[in-house]
Amino acid sequence: MEKALTEQEQQDWVRDHYQAAVKYLAEKGLITESVVLEQSRYLIPLMAVWKLKLSDQSYLWVVNGDVPTDHVEENVADSARGVVRHFSLKWQMQAEELYAQDDKTQTEFADYLVSRAEGLYQLHNDEQLWG
Structure with missing residues:
Protein backbone atom coordinates (compact mmCIF):
# COMPACT_ATOMS: atom_id res chain seq x y z
CA MET A 1 0.00 0.00 0.00
CA GLU A 2 1.35 3.42 -0.93
CA LYS A 3 1.92 5.84 1.88
CA ALA A 4 -0.07 9.05 1.83
CA LEU A 5 1.69 12.06 0.42
CA THR A 6 2.75 14.73 2.88
CA GLU A 7 1.28 18.21 2.61
CA GLN A 8 4.55 19.38 1.03
CA GLU A 9 4.52 16.52 -1.50
CA GLN A 10 0.94 17.40 -2.43
CA GLN A 11 1.86 21.07 -2.89
CA ASP A 12 4.85 20.04 -5.01
CA TRP A 13 2.62 17.79 -7.15
CA VAL A 14 0.15 20.61 -7.77
CA ARG A 15 2.93 23.08 -8.60
CA ASP A 16 4.72 20.64 -10.91
CA HIS A 17 1.53 19.77 -12.80
CA TYR A 18 0.50 23.41 -13.10
CA GLN A 19 3.93 24.22 -14.53
CA ALA A 20 3.64 21.25 -16.92
CA ALA A 21 0.23 22.49 -18.11
CA VAL A 22 1.61 25.98 -18.73
CA LYS A 23 4.63 24.54 -20.58
CA TYR A 24 2.36 22.31 -22.69
CA LEU A 25 0.33 25.34 -23.78
CA ALA A 26 3.47 27.43 -24.40
CA GLU A 27 4.78 24.71 -26.73
CA LYS A 28 1.58 25.22 -28.71
CA GLY A 29 2.10 28.99 -28.81
CA LEU A 30 -0.48 29.70 -26.10
CA ILE A 31 0.66 31.96 -23.26
CA THR A 32 -0.96 31.51 -19.85
CA GLU A 33 -1.79 34.60 -17.82
CA SER A 34 -3.37 32.97 -14.75
CA VAL A 35 -5.19 29.96 -13.34
CA VAL A 36 -8.83 30.05 -12.23
CA LEU A 37 -8.33 28.17 -8.96
CA GLU A 38 -12.02 28.14 -8.01
CA GLN A 39 -12.85 26.03 -11.08
CA SER A 40 -9.68 23.94 -11.32
CA ARG A 41 -9.60 20.53 -9.64
CA TYR A 42 -6.94 17.96 -8.86
CA LEU A 43 -7.03 14.40 -7.65
CA ILE A 44 -3.48 13.83 -6.44
CA PRO A 45 -1.63 11.82 -7.79
CA LEU A 46 -3.98 10.87 -10.64
CA MET A 47 -4.87 14.00 -12.53
CA ALA A 48 -5.46 17.71 -12.58
CA VAL A 49 -8.02 19.74 -14.49
CA TRP A 50 -6.93 23.35 -14.89
CA LYS A 51 -8.99 26.29 -16.09
CA LEU A 52 -6.41 28.70 -17.45
CA LYS A 53 -6.74 32.28 -18.65
CA LEU A 54 -4.57 33.05 -21.65
CA SER A 55 -2.82 36.30 -22.51
CA ASP A 56 -5.48 37.01 -25.16
CA GLN A 57 -8.10 36.90 -22.35
CA SER A 58 -9.62 33.61 -23.56
CA TYR A 59 -9.89 30.53 -21.35
CA LEU A 60 -8.91 26.89 -21.85
CA TRP A 61 -9.30 23.71 -19.86
CA HIS A 86 -15.48 15.44 -22.47
CA PHE A 87 -11.96 14.00 -22.49
CA SER A 88 -13.27 10.53 -21.67
CA LEU A 89 -15.47 10.58 -24.76
CA LYS A 90 -12.87 12.33 -26.94
CA TRP A 91 -10.18 9.76 -26.13
CA GLN A 92 -12.58 6.88 -26.81
CA MET A 93 -13.26 8.31 -30.28
CA GLN A 94 -9.56 8.93 -30.93
CA ALA A 95 -8.80 5.35 -29.92
CA GLU A 96 -11.36 4.03 -32.41
CA GLU A 97 -9.62 5.97 -35.19
CA LEU A 98 -6.25 4.57 -34.12
CA TYR A 99 -7.55 1.00 -34.02
CA ALA A 100 -8.77 1.43 -37.59
CA GLN A 101 -5.18 2.07 -38.74
CA ASP A 102 -4.21 -1.51 -37.86
CA ASP A 103 -0.70 -0.47 -36.75
CA LYS A 104 0.88 -2.06 -33.65
CA THR A 105 2.23 1.20 -32.22
CA GLN A 106 -1.06 3.00 -32.86
CA THR A 107 -2.99 0.10 -31.31
CA GLU A 108 -0.84 0.27 -28.17
CA PHE A 109 -1.49 4.00 -27.86
CA ALA A 110 -5.20 3.39 -28.49
CA ASP A 111 -5.21 0.85 -25.63
CA TYR A 112 -3.61 3.49 -23.39
CA LEU A 113 -6.23 6.08 -24.42
CA VAL A 114 -9.08 3.65 -23.75
CA SER A 115 -7.73 2.78 -20.29
CA ARG A 116 -7.43 6.46 -19.38
CA ALA A 117 -10.81 7.29 -20.91
CA GLU A 118 -12.49 4.55 -18.87
CA GLY A 119 -10.76 5.80 -15.72
CA LEU A 120 -11.94 9.35 -16.39
CA TYR A 121 -15.48 8.16 -16.97
CA GLN A 122 -15.45 6.38 -13.60
CA LEU A 123 -14.18 9.56 -11.95
CA HIS A 124 -16.88 11.59 -13.71
CA ASN A 125 -19.56 9.26 -12.31
CA ASP A 126 -18.20 9.27 -8.73
CA GLU A 127 -20.63 11.56 -6.91
CA GLN A 128 -18.41 11.67 -3.81
CA LEU A 129 -15.68 13.44 -5.77
CA TRP A 130 -17.96 16.17 -7.05
CA GLY A 131 -20.54 16.47 -4.25
Missing part, protein backbone atom coordinates in the same frame (compact mmCIF):
# COMPACT_ATOMS: atom_id res chain seq x y z
CA VAL A 62 -6.16 21.56 -19.56
CA VAL A 63 -5.99 18.04 -18.15
CA ASN A 64 -2.73 16.36 -17.08
CA GLY A 65 -1.27 13.91 -14.60
CA ASP A 66 -1.47 10.14 -15.12
CA VAL A 67 -3.46 10.86 -18.28
CA PRO A 68 -2.49 12.29 -21.65
CA THR A 69 -2.01 16.05 -21.40
CA ASP A 70 -4.74 17.63 -23.48
CA HIS A 71 -6.65 20.88 -23.76
CA VAL A 72 -9.96 22.19 -24.98
CA GLU A 73 -11.71 25.55 -25.26
CA GLU A 74 -13.62 26.77 -22.22
CA ASN A 75 -17.05 26.56 -23.87
CA VAL A 76 -16.89 22.75 -24.17
CA ALA A 77 -17.82 22.33 -20.50
CA ASP A 78 -19.00 24.53 -17.67
CA SER A 79 -17.15 22.64 -14.93
CA ALA A 80 -14.12 20.46 -14.29
CA ARG A 81 -16.47 17.49 -14.06
CA GLY A 82 -17.83 18.23 -17.52
CA VAL A 83 -14.27 18.49 -18.84
CA VAL A 84 -13.47 15.04 -17.43
CA ARG A 85 -16.47 13.62 -19.28
Whole structure:
Protein backbone atom coordinates (compact mmCIF):
# COMPACT_ATOMS: atom_id res chain seq x y z
CA MET A 1 0.00 0.00 0.00
CA GLU A 2 1.35 3.42 -0.93
CA LYS A 3 1.92 5.84 1.88
CA ALA A 4 -0.07 9.05 1.83
CA LEU A 5 1.69 12.06 0.42
CA THR A 6 2.75 14.73 2.88
CA GLU A 7 1.28 18.21 2.61
CA GLN A 8 4.55 19.38 1.03
CA GLU A 9 4.52 16.52 -1.50
CA GLN A 10 0.94 17.40 -2.43
CA GLN A 11 1.86 21.07 -2.89
CA ASP A 12 4.85 20.04 -5.01
CA TRP A 13 2.62 17.79 -7.15
CA VAL A 14 0.15 20.61 -7.77
CA ARG A 15 2.93 23.08 -8.60
CA ASP A 16 4.72 20.64 -10.91
CA HIS A 17 1.53 19.77 -12.80
CA TYR A 18 0.50 23.41 -13.10
CA GLN A 19 3.93 24.22 -14.53
CA ALA A 20 3.64 21.25 -16.92
CA ALA A 21 0.23 22.49 -18.11
CA VAL A 22 1.61 25.98 -18.73
CA LYS A 23 4.63 24.54 -20.58
CA TYR A 24 2.36 22.31 -22.69
CA LEU A 25 0.33 25.34 -23.78
CA ALA A 26 3.47 27.43 -24.40
CA GLU A 27 4.78 24.71 -26.73
CA LYS A 28 1.58 25.22 -28.71
CA GLY A 29 2.10 28.99 -28.81
CA LEU A 30 -0.48 29.70 -26.10
CA ILE A 31 0.66 31.96 -23.26
CA THR A 32 -0.96 31.51 -19.85
CA GLU A 33 -1.79 34.60 -17.82
CA SER A 34 -3.37 32.97 -14.75
CA VAL A 35 -5.19 29.96 -13.34
CA VAL A 36 -8.83 30.05 -12.23
CA LEU A 37 -8.33 28.17 -8.96
CA GLU A 38 -12.02 28.14 -8.01
CA GLN A 39 -12.85 26.03 -11.08
CA SER A 40 -9.68 23.94 -11.32
CA ARG A 41 -9.60 20.53 -9.64
CA TYR A 42 -6.94 17.96 -8.86
CA LEU A 43 -7.03 14.40 -7.65
CA ILE A 44 -3.48 13.83 -6.44
CA PRO A 45 -1.63 11.82 -7.79
CA LEU A 46 -3.98 10.87 -10.64
CA MET A 47 -4.87 14.00 -12.53
CA ALA A 48 -5.46 17.71 -12.58
CA VAL A 49 -8.02 19.74 -14.49
CA TRP A 50 -6.93 23.35 -14.89
CA LYS A 51 -8.99 26.29 -16.09
CA LEU A 52 -6.41 28.70 -17.45
CA LYS A 53 -6.74 32.28 -18.65
CA LEU A 54 -4.57 33.05 -21.65
CA SER A 55 -2.82 36.30 -22.51
CA ASP A 56 -5.48 37.01 -25.16
CA GLN A 57 -8.10 36.90 -22.35
CA SER A 58 -9.62 33.61 -23.56
CA TYR A 59 -9.89 30.53 -21.35
CA LEU A 60 -8.91 26.89 -21.85
CA TRP A 61 -9.30 23.71 -19.86
CA VAL A 62 -6.16 21.56 -19.56
CA VAL A 63 -5.99 18.04 -18.15
CA ASN A 64 -2.73 16.36 -17.08
CA GLY A 65 -1.27 13.91 -14.60
CA ASP A 66 -1.47 10.14 -15.12
CA VAL A 67 -3.46 10.86 -18.28
CA PRO A 68 -2.49 12.29 -21.65
CA THR A 69 -2.01 16.05 -21.40
CA ASP A 70 -4.74 17.63 -23.48
CA HIS A 71 -6.65 20.88 -23.76
CA VAL A 72 -9.96 22.19 -24.98
CA GLU A 73 -11.71 25.55 -25.26
CA GLU A 74 -13.62 26.77 -22.22
CA ASN A 75 -17.05 26.56 -23.87
CA VAL A 76 -16.89 22.75 -24.17
CA ALA A 77 -17.82 22.33 -20.50
CA ASP A 78 -19.00 24.53 -17.67
CA SER A 79 -17.15 22.64 -14.93
CA ALA A 80 -14.12 20.46 -14.29
CA ARG A 81 -16.47 17.49 -14.06
CA GLY A 82 -17.83 18.23 -17.52
CA VAL A 83 -14.27 18.49 -18.84
CA VAL A 84 -13.47 15.04 -17.43
CA ARG A 85 -16.47 13.62 -19.28
CA HIS A 86 -15.48 15.44 -22.47
CA PHE A 87 -11.96 14.00 -22.49
CA SER A 88 -13.27 10.53 -21.67
CA LEU A 89 -15.47 10.58 -24.76
CA LYS A 90 -12.87 12.33 -26.94
CA TRP A 91 -10.18 9.76 -26.13
CA GLN A 92 -12.58 6.88 -26.81
CA MET A 93 -13.26 8.31 -30.28
CA GLN A 94 -9.56 8.93 -30.93
CA ALA A 95 -8.80 5.35 -29.92
CA GLU A 96 -11.36 4.03 -32.41
CA GLU A 97 -9.62 5.97 -35.19
CA LEU A 98 -6.25 4.57 -34.12
CA TYR A 99 -7.55 1.00 -34.02
CA ALA A 100 -8.77 1.43 -37.59
CA GLN A 101 -5.18 2.07 -38.74
CA ASP A 102 -4.21 -1.51 -37.86
CA ASP A 103 -0.70 -0.47 -36.75
CA LYS A 104 0.88 -2.06 -33.65
CA THR A 105 2.23 1.20 -32.22
CA GLN A 106 -1.06 3.00 -32.86
CA THR A 107 -2.99 0.10 -31.31
CA GLU A 108 -0.84 0.27 -28.17
CA PHE A 109 -1.49 4.00 -27.86
CA ALA A 110 -5.20 3.39 -28.49
CA ASP A 111 -5.21 0.85 -25.63
CA TYR A 112 -3.61 3.49 -23.39
CA LEU A 113 -6.23 6.08 -24.42
CA VAL A 114 -9.08 3.65 -23.75
CA SER A 115 -7.73 2.78 -20.29
CA ARG A 116 -7.43 6.46 -19.38
CA ALA A 117 -10.81 7.29 -20.91
CA GLU A 118 -12.49 4.55 -18.87
CA GLY A 119 -10.76 5.80 -15.72
CA LEU A 120 -11.94 9.35 -16.39
CA TYR A 121 -15.48 8.16 -16.97
CA GLN A 122 -15.45 6.38 -13.60
CA LEU A 123 -14.18 9.56 -11.95
CA HIS A 124 -16.88 11.59 -13.71
CA ASN A 125 -19.56 9.26 -12.31
CA ASP A 126 -18.20 9.27 -8.73
CA GLU A 127 -20.63 11.56 -6.91
CA GLN A 128 -18.41 11.67 -3.81
CA LEU A 129 -15.68 13.44 -5.77
CA TRP A 130 -17.96 16.17 -7.05
CA GLY A 131 -20.54 16.47 -4.25
